[in-house]
Amino acid sequence: MAPAPESWTILKILRWTTDYFTTKGVSEPRTSAEVLLAHSLGLTRLDLYLRYDQPLNQEELARFKALVLRRAQGEPVAYLTGHREFWSLDFHVTSAVLIPRPETETLVAAALEAAKDFKPDKKITPLEAHPGTQNPEPETPTFWGLEIGVGSGAIVITLARELPYTAWVAVDLSAAALAVAQDNASRLGVADRIRFLRGDLLAGLRPESRFALLAANLPYVPRAEWERLPRDIKDFEPRQALWGGEDGLSLIRVLVRQAHEYLMKGGWVLLEVGDGQAPQVATLLQQTEAYDRVETIKDFNGIERVVRARRSDGAG
Template sequence: MLSVLEIIKKTTDFFASKGVESPRLNAELVIGHALGLKRMQLYLQFERLLAEAELEKIRPLVRRRALREPLQYILGETEWYGLKLKTDKRALIPRPETELLMEFAVKAAKDAGAAGTPVTRILDLGTGTGAIALALAKEFPEAKVFAVDASEEALALATENAMALGLTERVTFLKSDWFSAVPEPKDVTERFGLIVSNPPYLTEAEVAEAEPEVRAFEPVSALIAADAGAADLRRIIAGAPRFMAEGGVLALETGIAQHAELVAACGAAGFARSESKQDLTGRDRFVMAWR
């Protein structure tokens, strides 16, 4: 019989041989998940010998990770912007860099409120797991949040997350290809003060060069856009103004080589001003635009 620590070491070596990033951390998380133990609990049981029934729980999860299935899909959840979200192959895994998009969007919306234009209606385009919409519902408890996605499977997952977080009364989910099924505002009270989106912005070549976790497991429709990755971003920029309140904010996550084109598109769409924002590596990653 092997101890918990011995299995962790063997799994770490196995993951390393398969190119898994941070193999020791992955080994601990996968094994802990299989045994129903948190990492600290796992550490306290390093010397415990594992029964065959326990090894049978560990082996299939280790095989999945060795095949480079994303850790978040195996664990079935991820922590993002203070929320615990269910994750599976129905939607893209929420990324740490998108937390920075949230920070920019929240600050812009709160600045608008401080200037006398409170954000009472929010739209999340391409909601996926529901991460952005649900986080914004937490940040702005007085606002009505609407979240759309073209994928029924993604909307089902987002709804499950809303239920788990107790936010089903606060967030309305709608199947829509960007703005196609979003109701036209009848008056100024139905316009959005904040529109946020992390749409597809990669090319087929970029996805082909990505890690196996991305190219082999995550939904391609959430990653790739036509016209050098900019097609969906351009559609959102062109369509957003007619749904937005005066002084409203559009916040977008983008590819790093698209900003000159996207800022020009914001001007052509009639936005009063727009600017690029950098990610933590100093690369242009986000576009903010004000109506």
């Protein structure tokens, strides 16, 4: 196709869009413009820098313009492109799931450290177990883990990939979220080691189930913070993935009451929490008297982001 009459080049349109986004109060205007333009053109951001003088044709302009208008209304970039990177993996996202956050990588790192207690690498090599495949038999994992509130699958899929001899149960209340997570698990090669289950917290699990790890990033936004959330979040991400009731801890409180009953002796529960919630959540865990260690872990901003606790040998 012929270039547009105005002969918009990549550099020209990036400058124009950055200014437009700035006037519309869009966060990270230049990055938003670059990511959306690269997506529209099927290029990487680096490609854009190398082709600043390349003109856009009408079709490319129209595709980009549609995304720019949606972004100006606050729609998050990840929903517009359908992708978000987490732990250097490419996750598909739709508006049915929370966009995975970088701080959630703190929970993944804390879970990987806790998993060492269960010697997750003690099995024979997967290639010996299964010629031609990277995956071990799901029936013979080193241990089973559980994630409650799986969303896009960022946590459980990353853990399954990092711990190739483990198997997982992944629960969410939202069928639409589970479909996204299932698709990500297939694309990222771990679908055979994750059982997806629709359910309310622990209600759908067999009472005799025992897990080595239980990870959850449940909704934890309290009422006082809800109105202050940026529109990108409040108007676009699922309320069911964010709203944590009056003090933000409604769901976490219910989970903590029961979590230890689903843990093996020495098993770990790991909870992501909001800024300032860690002391309260640590107290809730201690009050169950089921844990011999309760620890708080900070994220890269120095915020206490994860509370984890180990079920004592004597409990239950």
